[in-house]
Amino acid sequence: MGMWASLDAMWEMPAEKRIFGAVLLFSWTVYLWETFLAQRQRRIYKTTTHVPLELGQIMDSETFEKSRLYQLDKSTFSFWSGLYSEIEGTFILLFGGIPYLWRLSGRFCGYAGFGPEYEITQSLVFLLLATLFSASTGLPWSLYNTFVIEEKHGFNQQSKKQGCKNEEVLAVLGHELGHWKLGHTVKNIIISQMNSFLCFFLFAVLIGRKELFAAFGFYDSQPTLIGLLIIFQFIFSPYNEVLSFCLTVLSRRFEFQADAFAKKLGKAKDLYSALIKLNKDNLGFPVSDWLFSMWHYSHPPLLERLQALKSSKQD
Numbered sequence: 057m058g059m060w061a062s063l064d065a066m067w068e069m070p071a072e073k074r075i076f077g078a079v080l081l082f083s084w085t086v087y088l089w090e091t092f093l094a095q096r097q098r099r100i101y102k103t104t105t106h107v108p109l110e111l112g113q114i115m116d117s118e119t120f121e122k123s124r125l126y127q128l129d130k131s132t133f134s135f136w137s138g139l140y141s142e143i144e145g146t147f148i149l150l151f152g153g154i155p156y157l158w159r160l161s162g163r164f165c166g167y168a169g170f171g172p173e174y175e176i177t178q179s180l181v182f183l184l185l186a187t188l189f190s191a192s193t194g195l196p197w198s199l200y201n202t203f204v205i206e207e208k209h210g211f212n213q214q215s216k217k218q219g220c221k222n223e224e225v226l227a228v229l230g231h232e233l234g235h236w237k238l239g240h241t242v243k244n245i246i247i248s249q250m251n252s253f254l255c256f257f258l259f260a261v262l263i264g265r266k267e268l269f270a271a272f273g274f275y276d277s278q279p280t281l282i283g284l285l286i287i288f289q290f291i292f293s294p295y296n297e298v299l300s301f302c303l304t305v306l307s308r309r310f311e312f313q314a315d316a317f318a319k320k321l322g323k324a325k326d327l328y329s330a331l332i333k334l335n336k337d338n339l340g341f342p343v344s345d346w347l348f349s350m351w352h353y354s355h356p357p358l359l360e361r362l363q364a365l366k367s368s369k370q371d
Contacts, residue, residue: 072271079271079290080149086297087142091135097348098131104343110359110366111342114332123339126209133205137197144193155273157185158282172277179281209339219337220330227318227326234317240310247306251299259287307354315361328365331358 069077107120148154161181162172170177220228235241262268263283269275272286318327335342335358344357355361 071267075267075271075291076149079293080146082293083145084142086293087138090138093345093348093351094131094134094138096345098128100343100345100348101128101131101341108343108359110362111332114329115336115342119336119339120342122209123336123341126205126339127341129205129208133197133201137201140197149272152273154282154285157189158182158274158279161185175279175281179279182281220333221326223323223326224330224333227323228330230318230321230323231314231327233321234314235310237317238310238313240314247303255288255292258292259284262287262291301351304351304354308356311355311361312364315364319365324365328362331361331365 101124104124105121107115107117111120158178161178161184164181164185165171165174165178172178263278263280266278268286268291269278269282272282272290274282315327318324334340340358342358344353344359349357356364
């Protein structure tokens with residue numbers, strides 16, 4: 057009875073409070089899901105300390121260990137930067153950061169002689185202030201990533217790259233040609249246009265709903281820019297998560313198809329070696345947790361692509 061009473065009480069709340077609560081709840085749900093996936097992948101980095109058998113002849117232990125340690129450092133950095141970002145975003149919503157910044161931009165416009173009727177001017181000032189705030193809070197993280205993590209693992213030095221042979225370059229071009237031949241580019245453009253049409257259609261339907269603006273502290277005005285921010289960043293976030301996952305699955309399918317096209321051109325062996333070299337040059341870790349890779353990787357993990365090429369390579 058207590059749970060149902062709580063649900064009833066929640067539904068009796070004003071619409072704007074339900075919207076605001078749902079946005080915060082979904083944001084933290086996504087964050088916790090992403091953190092769960094990241095910890096699964098981090099476990100792979102920690103426990104996979106030897107070169108997989110499939111790569112034993114072509115990846116040395118030193119390169120494998122460098123890649124493993126680099127990805128461990130990156131995962132630690134991502135955890136703390138992600139936690140900070142989520143807390144910062146929550147505080148901005150809870151303490152009315154968005155309406156405050158809108159009012160502040162209005163004051164600056166007023167100093168320059170522009171009244172409330174100059175919404176476009178105020179919107180430009182709002183974007184400038186938001187960009188400056190984002191850059192200032194993100195700069196320490198960016199500097200640490202570049203000059204501590206990347207420096208530690210040699211990315212800020214002139215490190216020697218293996219590069220690909222002419223035959224391997226041709227194999228990669230054969231893969232890219234496969235994307236064109238199989239119509240992947242056209243399909244992606246069609247999906248993108250359909251998604252844009254749907255999003256702007258829904259935006260036109262929702263922009264007049266006062267409760268959406270009230271949920272984020274805009275009780276007396278409904279600026280178009282703020283409407284774009286609320287609807288596309290917050291209201292559409294569940295749809296965006298589902299769409300992103302579907303596009304990731306589709307992209308992986310397209311990559312396998314393009315690899316298969318390169319096979320038919322007789323380039324399986326060269327593509328096999330090219331993929332390994334490209335992965336090695338970027339210190340990519342060749343082992344992935346299946347759930348993490350399924351959710352995040354638009355390209356299949358290296359071992360899966362090599363396995364798919366292996367039969368043709370041996371033929």
